[in-house]
Amino acid sequence: MGDALNLSFKESSFDIVHASLFLHHFGDDDIKSILKSCMDISKYGIIINDLQRSVLAFIGIKLLTFLFSQSKMVKNDAPLSVKRGFLKSEMIEILSSVKYSSFILKWLWAFRWLVVIKK
Numbered sequence: 001m002g003d004a005l006n007l008s009f010k011e012s013s014f015d016i017v018h019a020s021l022f023l024h025h026f027g028d029d030d031i032k033s034i035l036k037s038c039m040d041i042s043k044y045g046i047i048i049n050d051l052q053r054s055v056l057a058f059i060g061i062k063l064l065t066f067l068f069s070q071s072k073m074v075k076n077d078a079p080l081s082v083k084r085g086f087l088k089s090e091m092i093e094i095l096s097s098v099k100y101s102s103f104i105l106k107w108l109w110a111f112r113w114l115v116v117i118k119k
Contacts, residue, residue, distance in 0.1 A: 004034050009041040017042045020049045024084040032098050039100075039119065048115035049108075051085030057111035058082045086113060 002008075004022075017038040023031050038046045051057070061082050065075045086094075088105070091113055095103050104116040 004037075005030060007037045007041060011040055012043045013041045015043050016045060016047060018047045018049075021051065021081075023048065023050050024081060024086065028094060031094055035094075035098050035100075035117070039117065042119065045116065045118040048113070048117070050091075050113050050115075051082055052107065052111040052113055053082060053085035053087055054111060057085070060111075082111070085111070088113075091115065 004026075019034070019038065023034065026034065035046065058079060061078045065078050069075055069078075088107075091105055095105070095115065095117070100117045102118045104114075106114045108114050
C-alpha cells in the first residue's frame with residue numbers, strides 16, 4: 001500500500017512513471033506535488049493517461065452505464081470521473097506551472113489525454 005502524496009522511493013528508482021486514470025481524483029495542488037515526486041523518482045520522465053472532460057463524454061458515459069451496468073457504484077463513479085477530467089487548457093496550465101517545458105499533450109480516442117513529460 002502506498003500514498004501518492006508521500007512517495008517513499010529513492011531518486012531515479014524507476015525508468016518511467018506511469019499514471020493511468022488517476023490524477024483526476026486529486027486537486028491541482030496535489031497533482032503538482034504528485035508530478036514533482038514522480039519526476040524525482042523517474043530516470044526519464046512520466047507518462048500520463050487521464051480523462052478529458054467534455055459534454056459528449058459525460059452523455060456517452062451516462063448512456064453506456066445506463067445500458068450496460070447494473071452497479072450503482074459504476075453508474076455514479078463513471079460520470080463523476082468524467083466531470084473531474086481535464087480540459088486541455090487545464091492540463092496545459094498544470095504542466096506549465098510545474099515548469100515542464102518538455103512535454104507532449106495529445107488527445108486519444110475515448111476522451112483521454114496522453115501526456116509524456118521528458119526529463
